Amino acid sequence: MSHRAVVVGAGPAGSVAALVLARAGVDVELFDRATFPRPKLCGDTVNPGTLAMLDALGVGAAVRNASHPVTGMLVTGPHGAAIAADYPLGVCGAAIERREFDAALLAAAVSAGARLTSGVRVDAPVIDPKTARVAGIRVNDRGRHEDVHADIVIAADGRGSRLGGALGLTRFASSPQRWAYGAYFRGIDAMTTRGEMHIRADGYLGIAPVAPGLANVCVVRELVHMDTGGVPAEEMIAAAIRDDGRLRDRFSGASRVTPPVVLGPLAVDAACAGAPGLLLAGDAAGFVDPMTGDGLRFAVRGGMLAAEAALREMTTGQPAYGELLRVRRREFSGKWRLNRTLRWLVGSPAALDVAAALGSRWPAAVRALVAAAGDVNLARRPA
Numbered sequence: 420m421s422h423r424a425v426v427v428g429a430g431p432a433g434s435v436a437a438l439v440l441a442r443a444g445v446d447v448e449l450f451d452r453a454t455f456p457r458p459k460l461c462g463d464t465v466n467p468g469t470l471a472m473l474d475a476l477g478v479g480a481a482v483r484n485a486s487h488p489v490t491g492m493l494v495t496g497p498h499g500a501a502i503a504a505d506y507p508l509g510v511c512g513a514a515i516e517r518r519e520f521d522a523a524l525l526a527a528a529v530s531a532g533a534r535l536t537s538g539v540r541v542d543a544p545v546i547d548p549k550t551a552r553v554a555g556i557r558v559n560d561r562g563r564h565e566d567v568h569a570d571i572v573i574a575a576d577g578r579g580s581r582l583g584g585a586l587g588l589t590r591f592a593s594s595p596q597r598w599a600y601g602a603y604f605r606g607i608d609a610m611t612t613r614g615e616m617h618i619r620a621d622g623y624l625g626i627a628p629v630a631p632g633l634a635n636v637c638v639v640r641e642l643v644h645m646d647t648g649g650v651p652a653e654e655m656i657a658a659a660i661r662d663d664g665r666l667r668d669r670f671s672g673a674s675r676v677t678p679p680v681v682l683g684p685l686a687v688d689a690a691c692a693g694a695p696g697l698l699l700a701g702d703a704a705g706f707v708d709p710m711t712g713d714g715l716r717f718a719v720r721g722g723m724l725a726a727e728a729a730l731r732e733m734t735t736g737q738p739a740y741g742e743l744l745r746v747r748r749r750e751f752s753g754k755w756r757l758n759r760t761l762r763w764l765v766g767s768p769a770a771l772d773v774a775a776a777l778g779s780r781w782p783a784a785v786r787a788l789v790a791a792a793g794d795v796n797l798a799r800r801p802a
């Protein structure tokens with residue numbers, strides 16, 4: 420008899436976990452409260468290392484076909500420093516709207532055999548009272564509740580995971596308290612094939628060229644720099660552009676073509692990677708600041724690792740969440756450290772000035788940083 424897995428959340432982490440499990444012959448049911456394709460606030464960049472992982476999963480071509488190549492990064496600092504660096508060895512990342520990216524991964528999971536139930540919310544884990552193990556999920560289909568049982572549950576339900584929260588595994592971090600505001604713009608001047616990160620004393624603004632003439636713009640601000648009197652999202656984005664001498668001119672002929680979306684607070688801490696019968700993947704396993712544009716790498720690889728751990732747990736009957744935590748730490752901790760350092764830098768104007776000055780004198784250091792942020796070590800040189 421085949422094993423039965425439930426995956427909650429059909430974003431990148433959940434779809435990749437479902438894909439790996441379905442290919443291994445597991446009976447997989449995937450639940451999401453949204454119906455697809457659905458929009459998602461994101462910087463829309465897939466770094467070269469993540470693309471290489473998608474290639475290994477056989478979904479890289481579908482993503483590349485719907486995306487635009489990103490050849491490197493332009494990074495600017497608060498007092499005029501500006502450094503452009505391409506990824507080495509001709510490797511590229513991609514810019515792609517998340518509705519398309521997520522739909523491509525989900526289609527791969529479904530064609531591998533995962534069954535999707537969309538438009539229903541998962542409210543809580545079901546706990547077996549005899550073993551204290553997670554034994555399934557409670558589904559809320561427009562007020563109609565049903566328990567769905569499974570040998571293993573993968574919680575890939577994003578930042579602020581309901582399942583992780585219910586088990587006390589994750590919580591919103593008390594610091595930093597950052598919010599993100601995003602929208603699409605047409606007609607920004609001087610766009611190239613590079614992604615852009617404009618770091619300022621009060622936060623940062625990212626721009627990604629998702630299609631000819633069309634760009635994703637994301638502004639991230641810390642609570643201490645925000646007027647908590649409730650500035651509307653459109654004004655947060657407009658002010659970030661208007662008050663910035665270097666960006667203002669480039670946006671003078673541009674227009675916002677989608678309503679702004681706001682998300683926050685961003686940071687989520689996770690103490691561990693699951694519990695008996697349940698494994699965390701993607702943002703549900705902890706959300707890092709989006710500045711380095713690598714959340715999708717953690718989501719895709721985290722989905723693969725959670726699926727492998729699920730297969731172990733179903734085969735041996737032994738909880739695999741401890742081992743999953745060890746593997747995640749081994750693979751991700753170097754990148755988490757880089758991310759924390761950059762997070763600290765953005766929060767400290769003095770340190771940022773020093774880094775900008777050093778960066779303009781040693782562009783090789785910036786190129787190395789862009790390559791590290793892009794997980795270029797995981798990518799293969801194009802043939």
Ligand SMILES: Cc1cc2nc3c(=O)[nH]c(=O)nc-3n(C[C@H](O)[C@H](O)[C@H](O)COP(=O)(O)OP(=O)(O)OC[C@H]3O[C@@H](n4cnc5c(N)ncnc54)[C@H](O)[C@@H]3O)c2cc1C
Pocket residue numbers: 427428429430431432433450451452453459460461462463464465466539540541542575576577578581599600601637682685700701702703709712713714715716718
């Ligand atoms: C402003 C911003 C910019 C970013 N930019 C980038 C970038 O450029 N590059 C990059 O690599 N990363 C970026 N990230 C990070 C990236 O967006 C996330 O890491 C990624 O979306 C995580 O994928 P996931 O599958 O874990 O979660 P999600 O994509 O959030 O998917 C979770 C899914 O779970 C579903 N769900 C949630 N709760 C329930 C429930 N109770 N019941 C049923 N379904 C549920 C949701 O509908 C959703 O479909 C950015 C993040 C932010 C906030």
